[in-house]
Amino acid sequence: MTTMTYTHVRCVLCSVVRLAGSTLCSGRVEIYHRNSWRTVSDDGWDFTDAQVVCNELDYGTPVNVTHFGEGSGEIWFDNVTCSGNETSLTECRRSEIKSSRLHKYAGVICSVPLQQPSISLTSPNGGLVWGPEGAEITKGSSFVFSCSINSRYTPGRFRLFFSGVNLTEPAVNHSASFSFPAAEYEHRGNYSCVYELLLPSRTFTSLESAPIHFIITCE
Ligand SMILES: *[C@@H]1O[C@H](CO)[C@@H](O)[C@H](O)[C@H]1NC(C)=O
Ligand SMILES: *[C@@H]1O[C@H](CO)[C@@H](O)[C@H](O)[C@H]1NC(C)=O
Ligand SMILES: *[C@@H]1O[C@H](CO)[C@@H](O)[C@H](O)[C@H]1NC(C)=O
Ligand SMILES: *[C@@H]1O[C@H](CO)[C@@H](O)[C@H](O)[C@H]1NC(C)=O
Ligand SMILES: *[C@@H]1O[C@H](CO)[C@@H](O)[C@H](O)[C@H]1NC(C)=O
Ligand SMILES: *[C@@H]1O[C@H](CO)[C@@H](O)[C@H](O)[C@H]1NC(C)=O
Numbered sequence: 211m212t213t214m215t216y217t218h219v220r221c222v223l224c225s226v227v228r229l230a231g232s233t234l235c236s237g238r239v240e241i242y243h244r245n246s247w248r249t250v251s252d253d254g255w256d257f258t259d260a261q262v263v264c265n266e267l268d269y270g271t272p273v274n275v276t277h278f279g280e281g282s283g284e285i286w287f288d289n290v291t292c293s294g295n296e297t298s299l300t301e302c303r304r305s306e307i308k309s310s311r312l313h314k315y316a317g318v319i320c321s322v323p324l325q326q327p328s329i330s331l332t333s334p335n336g337g338l339v340w341g342p343e344g345a346e347i348t349k350g351s352s353f354v355f356s357c358s359i360n361s362r363y364t365p366g367r368f369r370l371f372f373s374g375v376n377l378t379e380p381a382v383n384h385s386a387s388f389s390f391p392a393a394e395y396e397h398r399g400n401y402s403c404v405y406e407l408l409l410p411s412r413t414f415t416s417l418e419s420a421p422i423h424f425i426i427t428c429e
Contacts, residue, residue: 238317241300248286249285251287251289251314252315254289254290255316258294259291260319260320262292262297275318287304288306289304325359327416328359328403329356329402329403329422330356331355331401333353333354336351344423349392349429352392352393354388355390359384364381364384365381369404372400373397397424401424402422403418403419
């Protein structure tokens with residue numbers, strides 16, 4: 211029996227593409243084996259195998275399987291066959307490479323579904339009125355913008371955008387509050403939230419929430 215060490219799998223050539231609220235990660239599958247990154251032969255590579263890679267990378271669910279062109283890089287194993295519930299590609303069945311053949315490389319497209327966050331506004335001490343043009347608040351009143359998202363992914367943070375500025379707060383229970391002690395005229399503008407999912411390898415960004423148009427009125 212041979213002893214092998216695998217530290218991690220990676221999905222390279224990651225590119226972020228926005229598609230109907232999803233952020234996608236796609237790439238060729240590589241596995242670290244015997245001190246080098248090796249590709250995986252695409253023989254027998256299918257959706258179930260791709261699912262194990264997406265789970266292992268914590269990139270959500272696979273949306274497609276891809277194949278990359280022939281090459282001469284070192285290949286890990288041939289005919290990788292997963293049953294879908296493995297926690298790592300290394301637990302899947304596989305065959306030794308028959309070195310004389312040319313191979314294509316296995317790839318995946320994984321999707322991290324991030325919904326559009328929602329935004330709300332409150333004024334703890336009153337002074338907030340919803341008018342036809344948006345939220346109107348009396349100058350000097352305190353106000354709080356809250357962002358929330360329905361996501362099973364953590365850890366994350368929210369970014370509040372307004373007037374060319376952005377503030378960040380960590381997400382606690384998938385929401386965050388941005389408190390302002392006193393409304394000033396400079397606070398007027400459009401406010402919207404974005405959720406950022408922080409994974410070790412990269413940050414995924416949600417679409418922007420609907421905006422709230424914020425108007426400051428005199429005392
Ligand atoms: C999957 O990928 C193949 C090749 O890139 C493409 O032709 C096909 O349309 C994709 N299918 C889906 C559902 O995205
Ligand atoms: C690939 O693996 C499956 C299951 O392990 C096996 O049934 C099949 O014969 C293998 N195919 C090749 C070409 O090695
Ligand atoms: C996956 O599920 C099958 C039954 O569907 C089971 O036989 C197998 O042991 C499971 N494998 C793992 C790694 O949990
Ligand atoms: C947020 O603001 C900082 C400056 O405070 C800026 O460097 C950064 O690029 C902004 N981020 C985004 C996503 O706009
Ligand atoms: C987060 O949610 C859990 C369960 O709903 C609750 O027990 C906990 O107090 C919440 N934490 C915060 C900081 O709101
Ligand atoms: C806010 O958004 C509205 C449209 O929703 C736009 O007409 C207005 O110019 C924006 N205001 C600022 C300060 O960006």
